Structures are given as C-alpha cells and as structure tokens.
C-alpha cells in the first residue's frame with residue numbers, strides 16, 4: 029500500500045498575516061509595566077497641574093493614604109485568589125479600632141495591649157467569616173456581607189455611636205510616628221525638619237507586603253491558596269486541606285483589617301465607629317486593578333500594591349486639583365472599568 | 378439525515394447527497410503559539426459522507442487543527458475553504474452558523490444547568506420571549522434517545538459521570554444538524570456499548586452526507602467507521618490515505634516514526650500472596666452496595682463494568698472523596714478511618730481521577746506546580762518554604778519519564794494538549810509514592826506509544842510490591858494488564874475473575890448482569 033499526500037491544489041495567496049502571541053509570563057510582566065507606566069503618567073500629569081503635588085510632604089501624605097488601601101488590598105488579594113470575596117473589612121476595621129480605643133480608655137490597658145486586642149478582634153471576625161464559608165458553606169459574598177453589618181453594628185453599639193477620644197498621646201504614636209525623622213536646630217533656635225522620616229504605617233505596609241508576597245510565592249501554604257482558587261476539587265483530591273487554607277485567607281484579611289483600624293484610629297487619636305465605610309471596595313478595586321482575577325487562581329501582591337497606589341494617587345492628585353469628591357468617584361469608577369476591560373482584551377484568544 | 382423528531386432547527390437540511398464532493402479543504406494551515414509551533418503547513422480535505430480520521434501522538438496538533446476549522450483559533454497562515462468559499466471564522470458561532478459543529482476533547486458542559494438546557498444552550502426553543510420548556514424537553518429527549526442513552530433530560534449535569542457527560546456533548550453536537558461534524562476523542566471514556574451506539578449514529582450521518590472528522594487514540598475501533606485517515610506528526614502532515622489500504626500498525630508507525638511491536642509490556646511482576654488492601658461491605662445508598670475485594674501486594678486488579686456501574690464511585694469512596702454509609706477498608710492489616718482524601722493520601726492511597734479538567738488539574742497553574750501538588754512535603758523545607766530547584770528537578774524528571782510535550786515546565790497546563798495534561802496527573806501521583814494506586818481511566822486520551830510507557834510503569838510499580846487498581850472502559854487494556862478483574866454491575870461486584878482464564882465475552886456477560894448462569898464453560 030502507499031500513503032500519498034493530498035491532491036495538489038491551485039496555489040493561493042498567503043491569506044492571513046502571521047500573528048505572534050506572548051507567553052503568559054511576558055503578558056504578566058507587560059501588565060505590571062503597563063500599570064506602573066500609567067502610575068508614572070498620573071504622577072507626571074498631577075505634578076504639572078499642581079505645584080504642591082510633587083513634594084516630599086505630599087509624598088508622605090500619599091504613602092499614608094495608600095497604606096490603608098494596600099493593607100486591606102493584600103488581605104483581599106489572598107481571599108480573592110481562593111475564589112472568595114471579603115466585604116466586611118471596612119466594618120471590621122472600625123470595630124477593631126474602637127475595641128482598641130475602649131480597651132485603652134475604659135479598661136486602662138497599655139496602648140500596645142489595647143491595639144493587640146483590636147487586631148485580635150479583626151482576626152476573630154475573619155475566623156468567623158472563614159468558618160461560615162467553609163463549615164456552613166454559605167457563599168463568601170453573603171457570609172461577609174453579614175459580617176459587614178454585624179461588625180458595624182457592634183462597633184456602633186459599644187461606643188453608643190460616639191467617637192472615643194481623649195486617648196492620650198501614646199495612642200497616636202503608631203499612626204503619626206516616623207523612623208529616621210531628622211530634626212536640626214536652626215540658628216534661630218527653632219527646630220527644622222530636615223527629613224520627615226518614614227512613617228511607621230508605611231514601614232508596616234512594606235513589611236507585610238513583603239511577608240505575604242513571600243508566603244504566596246514561596247511557601248506551601250501560598251501554593252495551596254492558588255491551587256484552591258484554580259480548582260478546588262483537584263486541590264482537595266490532591267490532599268490540600270481546603271477548609272484550613274480558605275479559613276486562613278479570611279483570618280489574614282480580618283487581621284489586616286484590624287491592624288488598619290488601629291493605624292487609622294491612631295492617626296486621628298480618636299476612634300470613630302463610622303470609620304472605613306466602603307473601604308472594602310477600595311481594597312477589592314486595588315486587587316482587581318493589579319490583575320487579580322475575581323474567578324480565583326490569579327493575583328499578586330505587587331500588582332495589588334500598584335493598584336493601591338493608583339487609587340491613592342488618583343484621589344490625592346484630584347484633591348490637589350480641586351476636583352470634587354463626586355467627580356473623583358466617577359473617575360475612579362471609570363479607571364476600574366477601563367483596567368479590567370484592557371486586561372480582558374489582552375487575554376482573549 | 379436525522380429523523381424529524383431530533384431535527385427541526387435547520388429546515389434547509391438535509392442536502393442531497395453527492396458522495397465524494399469536497400466539503401471542506403484546509404490549505405497549508407500553520408499555527409504558532411508562543412514558544413510552540415503547533416501546526417506547519419498542514420493540508421486536509423473532507424468529503425461529504427465520509428469519516429476522515431486524524432491520528433497523531435499527543436501534542437501532534439490534531440485538536441489545534443480542528444479548533445481552527447471550528448473558529449476557536451485563527452490560523453497563523455493558510456486558508457480554510459468551505460463548500461468552495463474561502464472563509465475566516467472570527468468565532469465558533471460563525472462556524473456553527475455555517476454548519477460546522479465540534480465535540481471538543483475536553484468536556485464543556487455547564488454543571489448547574491440540566492441536560493436538556495445544556496444540549497440547547499443559547500439555542501433554546503422559544504415561544505415569544507419565553508423558553509418553550511416542553512419543546513426543550515422533548516427535543517433533548519429525542520437527541521438522547523437517538524444515541525440510546527437513558528439520561529433524564531431534566532437532571533442537572535453536575536451529578537453525571539464523565540461518560541454520561543460525553544454522551545450529552547455528542548447529543549448536543551448532533552442536535553445542531555451540522556454538515557461537518559468534528560469529533561475530538563468522543564469515545565475516550567465510553568465503554569464498548571456506548572461506542573457501538575455512537576458508531577451506528579455515525580453510519581446514519583454518513584448516509585445522510587455529513588462529513589465527519591474523527592479523532593481518537595483507540596485505533597482498533599476505527600476500522601468500523603473510518604474511510605480515510607490523515608496522520609500528523611509534530612505539527613506536520615505525514616500522510617493521508619484510504620483506511621482500507623493501510624493497517625493500524627502502519628498508522629502507528631507513521632505517528633511515532635517507528636514501529637511498535639507490542640501493545641502491552643510483558644508482566645514482570647507476580648502478585649505476592651499476602652493481602653495489601655482489603656475492602657469489605659462497602660456501601661453507599663443508591664450508588665453501590667456490598668462491595669468487597671482484596672488487593673494483593675504487587676497485584677494489578679482491574680475494575681470493569683458498563684457506564685454508571687459504580688466503579689469510579691467505589692474508588693472515590695475508598696479514597697474519602699465521597700461519603701460512604703458502611704464498610705471497612707484495611708491496609709496491611711490495619712483498619713483505616715478515612716474521612717477525606719487527605720487521610721487517604723496520608724495512609725498511602727492514591728486516586729488518579731477520571732475527569733482531568735474538573736478534578737485532576739489546577740489548569741491555571743504551571744506544569745511544575747501541578748506535578749508536586751500532592752507531595753509538597755517532598756519539595757519544601759520544615760518552614761514550609763518551597764525548594765524551587767528541587768521542584769524543577771522533580772518536574773523535569775517526570776516530564777522526561779512520561780515524554781510530556783511542553784515548551785517549559787513553567788507552562789500553564791491549560792495550554793497543553795489533552796493527552797499531555799493527562800500525563801501530568803499520572804506524574805503527580807507517581808511522585809507521591811503510595812502503597813496502593815487507583816488509576817481511573819489513566820490512558821484516557823493518551824497516544825499508543827505513551828500508553829505502552831504507562832503500562833510499563835504500572836508493571837514496575839507492581840513489581841515493587843505496590844497494589845494497583847486499574848479502572849478502565851477499554852477491555853483490551855483490562856485483559857492486557859491485570860491479574861484479576863472485578864466486574865461491576867449496577868453498583869455491585871458481579872464477579873471477580875482471573876484475567877488469564879477469562880475473555881472479553883465473559884467480562885461483558887458479568888457486566889450486563891447475566892453472570893455465570895449463562896456461562897457454557
């Protein structure tokens with residue numbers, strides 16, 4: 029027998045121009061650069077439009093504003109990678125902050141103990157979220173929506189809906205202090221701030237971002253987080269303790285919300301039970317702008333950090349330019365839609 | 378073409394049959410993915426009323442070629458001529474609208490929708506604005522009846538077995554009444570019986586002038602339906618010929634570039650006398666009952682049976698993946714209390730799942746991460762940090778061992794060909810050194826050469842004293858590899874047979890519930 033080639037055909041024009049694709053890694057790097065690039069463009073535009081934007085002190089302000097978004101965003105990223113969502117962080121941070129403040133003011137705890145109690149409160153809320161999701165098997169959206177209402181309610185209840193103030197100077201240290209602050213005494217005898225220092229919250233954010241990033245990229249736990257988000261059933265059949273992994277992400281998110289609450293209340297040296305409303309949306313937005321997929325399985329801390337800066341800088345720059353709060357919301361909303369749309373376009377076909 | 382009941386959506390069909398006429402012609406198609414040249418100048422033609430098989434090793438480019446025909450991918454270069462007109466499809470819907478339907482290699486059903494809703498997804502029969510539920514049901518029932526499958530069209534797809542899902546996919550493609558029907562490994566998890574019914578339908582379609590592309594690694598079953606065969610190797614066209622003018626051996630030689638003498642390796646291992654795993658009185662209400670068997674050290678035990686006979690369910694229950702109502706599992710004389718797959722893995726059991734996309738792989742993750750997922754302890758230190766060098770070494774070892782075709786070990790597994798994905802699951806469980814391995818359809822979608830390699834690995838495992846359970850719908854595989862066979866029938870073990878002293882007919886008899894009564898030995 030013989031195997032022949034198919035019959036010859038009349039020659040044809042080369043029909044479709046060659047198209048080259050990118051590997052996933054290249055795409056990933058490209059996406060980071062694109063995000064970073066747009067961040068730089070933002071900075072450039074705001075520097076040109078407002079003289080006060082590109083200054084050391086405004087840089088510090090931005091960094092401080094970004095810390096809360098980033099801290100919450102880091103937690104949100106881990107939760108979203110597993111395919112979940114945490115809507116409760118805004119309320120949990122308020123509850124944690126007022127618990128810390130009440131601990132110090134009413135129970136006479138030392139400030140670090142009070143704050144530890146606040147952070148623990150956040151962790152406990154996270155654990156509850158995790159258990160409701162894994163044991164009671166409620167959808168994460170519902171579970172954390174419930175917690176959002178409950179935590180806010182408790183915060184208002186225990187404070188009688190009033191701000192807790194008169195907390196003493198040491199309560200403000202975490203939020204207002206800075207490392208390497210350099211003050212020189214001038215010729216006139218008055219102190220001059222040569223370098224405002226690196227605020228503690230910024231250091232905290234950088235350290236936590238590094239640690240969580242390490243956890244996600246290099247540890248078995250991180251691998252399991254991605255595996256659960258990529259395919260729960262495959263992860264379960266491979267021996268991953270799905271419940272524990274999922275619970276962990278909610279605990280992490282709650283803990284970071286607790287920490288954020290303490291930082292924010294410390295900055296104001298007042299605990300506001302109404303603090304942090306809608307912060308969960310900023311957190312989720314920063315993760316999504318940074319390339320985290322709401323379907324799960326995909327996301328990085330570096331991306332979320334960039335996302336947090338985009339939101340923070342947009343807010344600050346628009347403020348500096350006197351754009352109204354309403355218009356700001358519209359612009360940030362559009363930015364979210366645009367980034368996610370571009371992301372999807374890139375991933376098609 | 379089809380009888381009135383299941384047809385009805387495309388009134389312009391059937392076409393008058395003009396046998397031999399060119400329906401589809403692919404001219405020098407090339408396709409590049411980043412780092413992969415999947416196809417290079419492949420030409421292909423399909424006539425009305427013929428079944429044209431496409432053969433090739435895993436990763437040869439078969440599915441890619443068919444995804445180009447059905448509008449999933451655009452070719453990097455080349456032309457698609459359909460019914461004499463050059464076409465460029467910008468989406469699968471384009472191709473579908475022109476009468477090109479495809480049954481994809483991977484299952485693509487929506488789990489929470491019913492069988493009927495899946496079959497008519499996005500094409501629901503309507504009455505005004507509303508879905509005509511009655512028509513939906515009856516049409517779907519007719520499609521299923523044509524394939525002779527007893528699945529309730531109202532059932533959600535979620536609970537169906539892989540074989541049942543495959544039948545639903547086939548029913549869905551048939552309901553399109555296409556002129557070109559592409560079947561990418563439609564029988565990979567079907568048993569003999571369902572395959573027969575499918576072939577009957579294929580014969581009917583042929584007679585009605587439909588052009589069928591048929592991709593399968595089960596070469597032996599092709600003789601019955603295939604008219605011509607095209608062989609691809611490494612993205613190149615190797616040959617096209619009449620099936621009658623060639624032999625399976627010759628096709629295999631073309632595929633792998635050398636001839637394969639044997640289909641199964643010599644069994645070097647012999648089961649030792651002592652019992653390794655003992656299962657007694659295993660039951661789950663409504664699924665299986667009274668299941669008991671012993672697996673000896675170094676034994677390969679087959680699980681045979683028809684679709685839905687409970688083989689997979691029993692394995693999953695032993696492994697702790699599904700709940701069970703009664704029964705004990707004893708490993709090396711120690712009674713196991715398995716509540717989850719984690720417990721089972723810790724005790725030394727492994728279960729290689731049947732459905733790779735839904736249960737086997739974290740498809741967004743790379744090759745190396747999937748390979749080590751079930752055995753992270755072996756590639757991490759005591760602080761839980763991963764040793765990437767070690768992980769890469771492990772991944773490379775199994776990529777080589779199983780001849781997995783991937784540009785790098787960092788490639789996300791969703792970008793690999795179906796057979797290569799399957800090999801990754803096998804690698805994953807080989808790396809997790811277990812004492813008892815359940816292989817559920819391990820060679821599903823795997824090419825002949827690689828099958829041989831996997832059989833040899835099974836034999837080596839058995840020779841090391843490991844117990845292997847081989848669940849398979851392919852009786853030749855069961856007969857070629859196992860020492861004994863448990864034949865399942867409707868959730869019970871109908872008989873346990875010595876492989877050396879049984880044959881296909883006897884197994885089928887037990888599987889259909891007749892058992893020894895009709896035996897004439």
Ligand SMILES: Nc1ncnc2c1ncn2[C@@H]1O[C@H](COP(=O)(O)OP(=O)(O)OP(=O)(O)O)[C@@H](O)[C@H]1O
Pocket residue numbers: 410411413414415433434435436437438439440441442482782783792793794795796797822824
């Ligand atoms: N989307 C994609 N991105 C990158 N590479 C791809 C993509 N799809 C397929 N490939 C690669 O193209 C090659 C051909 O794949 P294809 O799926 O066509 O193989 P196949 O012949 O169908 O194999 P199998 O028998 O395993 O199903 C493989 O090397 C595969 O890894």
Ligand SMILES: [Mg+2]
Pocket residue numbers: 439440441482561794795796
């Ligand atoms: Mg394929």
